[in-house]
Amino acid sequence: MTTLAVTPFHRRVRTFVRRLPVFIGVAILLAIVAYPLIWLLLGSFKQQDEFLSEPFWSLPRSWSLDNYVEAFVGGGLGKYILNSVIAVFPSMFLILLLGTAAGFALEVMVWKGRGAVLLVFLAGVMIPLQMILLPLFTIYFKLHLTGTLWPLIITYTATGLPLTVFMMATFFRAVPREIFEAATLDGANIYRIFWSVGMPLVRNALFTVALVQFFFIWNDLLIALTFTNSQDLRTIQAGLLNFTGQYGAVDYGPMFAGIAVNVVGTLVLYLFLNQKVMKGLTAGSVKG
Amino acid sequence: MERLLGNPRAVLVLLGPALLVYSLVMLVPIVWSLVYTVYEGNAVSGFEFVGIDNFVRFFNDPTALEAVGFTLRYALILTVLQVVVGYALALLYVFFLKKASSLVRTLVFFPVILPTVAVALLFRRFFEAAPTEGPINSIMEFIGLNTFDWFGQPDASFWVILMMDLWRSMGFYAVLLYAGVVEIPEDIIESARIDGAAGWRLVRHIILPLSLPVLLSATIFSINGTLKVFDSVVALTNGGPGTSTTPLTVYMFQTSFSFGQYGYGSTVALMLTVMCLLVTIFIFRASRRDLTRNEK
Incomplete structure (x- = not known):
């Protein structure tokens, strides 16, 4: 395969694959930073029974400001x-x-x-x-x-x-x-x-x-x-x-x-x- | 002209107010606090001279010694984590993300400015076991582990505090160290690359030695902050379970304001101050020895 002419596209794909672990790492990093805050904002709209019975990833039932x-x-x-x-x-x-x-x-x-x-x-x-x-x-x-x-x-x-x-x-x-x-x-x-x-x-x-x-x-x-x-x-x-x-x-x-x-x-x-x-x-x- | 910029009355007018407030509210109380260490009592009940009793009591007080142990353990581990993780992020910013790192830098820094109380209350829910399961316990259950009462056990509580404080502060140390790493001249790195250094070898032999000064100041800043930990602990575990996660700062607060023992509280505060000074001096001397060895 390396004998084939290396087109710019190939090069781009290869750079992308080589850098993939870094991208995944950065994605995980950002998720760790952001998730607790997203969870907090979603939680601020939930009712008491949603906290007690729904799983943590559920979205709030309503967006009321109660x-x-x-x-x-x-x-x-x-x-x-x-x-x-x-x-x-x-x-x-x-x-x-x-x-x-x-x-x-x-x-x-x-x-x-x-x-x-x-x-x-x-x-x-x-x-x-x-x-x-x-x-x-x-x-x-x-x-x-x-x-x-x-x-x-x-x-x-x-x-x-x-x-x-x-x-x-x-x-x-x-x-x-x-x-x-x-x-x-x-x-x-x-x-x-x-x-x-x-x-x-x-x-x-x-x-x-x-x-x-x-x-x-x-x-x-x-x-x-x-x-x-x-x-x-x-x-x-x-x-x-x-x-x-x-x-x-x-x-x-x-x-x-x-x-x-x-x-x-x-x-x-x-x-x-x-x-x-x-x-x-x-x-x-x-x-x- | 020199007379104008050296006018003593103007110096007094401009500097006086700040110096006065600073002296009355910080310098005088520091000396006052030293006097308190040989007394016992409080503002309401009055004071009684007790000599060195407070110091004798401190070194025979298992709770105080436990607090010293917790403070040191927490400060040392968190300082290492903050500097290592911060440095790893800084290297990621400089060498992998390069020009595109600005957005990631800004996002990872964000938790730094959040009120610690808010973060701690949030993490309390995040690691909660009852009455509802927080996300951490739900995930553990999902992958087949038992749910775990993170705040019912000293070691687990200790690590939750550490994880939270690392989450809060890693973006700060990343930016602080980033500023140091990005200043390393491009041509030094380039010539090392030409000499065949790459990856880990490049970091170990070129970048790490050149970032030692900024690593040192980050370490000193970190240890001075972590020895004074208060907000995170109060809002996350309130020192519990029992007194197992009580640092000196919290112990000082409790003896002073819950039990009204100003003398003993001041003694604990003094011990904390001495600890901060000793640790800073120790790091300074250790690093100087290290630096001179590298020069040889």
Whole structure:
């Protein structure tokens, strides 16, 4: 057969056959990644008896949104999401504002000891959060902040700062110094240079850091569990964890709907911004 | 100009707020937590000085030692899995899928951004045995095996946590290592190919040594994350059955907030911190020795 003239078609077939194992491998990989999520979405439309009697691969009998309604009305999902929003977005805003200003002061401005301060911030990336929970709990208790969402906002802001300061300093380092020096020669004062020259220059980086912090804070469980002692204060993660108890662990439909809502939120964000998210999260890891 | 960019008042205004928040909410509590280790009590009942009792108790506490064992076992195995699987995926992206790998990369990365709680609750159902059979047990039954209570037995629970965390994180390590592998200069690989290196030999002698730095940083990042595992365990097994899958983080949480023992909780937290530091230093030193040996 090899004596026959090798047509482009033959060559294509042969390449295809040789690469077939790789294709099959990739197909299996994608199935492993995607299947649990497909199962979750299908499950969020199923009724209780379908979970109990139908096989796992069956499609839901109807596509009614009853489970979602039940998750919001009976499960209090709406309250949890609202709490998360109230805790996450102010923290993100503060992290970005304070972190960028600090990054600017540490990288663009020239003064003695800035290297040491940057190292102090960096140390905060390594320390396990468990080290700060108990003293913070005492502080919030003494300040009568327990019972509000303030402990979450304050703790998220502080724990998000080290990585943000470090990343912003890195981004400012990439900006040519001449730009800032030119601005000073033009007579701009330092705050104007920060706000009107520095900020716009790192706009993209700011967006990346915002995404990274959003995922960290939105997905956080440890801090949310520590500082939210009542039902009314639970964030979506802490609330979802207790979804099971509330329904005695057997009301599958609303539970799946609750998980699906939680997943779909991040899914939509990822759908549009996946390249930025991937870049941001992996850049954030070089911190170690 | 230098005076402007070095203006001390401006430094204070720009850096001050961040440094203040960071100091008050992180640095002060870290020191405070160290003080707690020689006390016992809590915010409500008050504190009592106990000296080194908490440390003596830690080393004589079978649950604490079990937690240390679990944490180390989990962190070491998961780190190896994350780095090995991530590296295998990275090689797949670079050398097999090439330019077409972008879509696969993006899809496999997706679980990374999912809330751990959501994933864990989902995997709980996925491996469930009763009252309904999850997909895993249904498939096992279909191919003629007995259904199995994955969460009723320590070893099985341990592996379910590992599988879930690998599922969640492999896309992350794949992209992280991909960035390192793709940076290896094309001409080095090309000249090795001309010298007759291909397949496994090419990977073993050319690509692997050149990706050691990025493998090292991935390993350090991974071990530091896995030693601090909390969400996955709390939402998947809640430390059970019994206390068999309880890492130090969860044990610290329970002693502190369920039993109100701040002193002992802080001691456990300190032990965790020390463990993170020791392991990181150990990997650094081991790798340096390794690198110098390769140079000879």
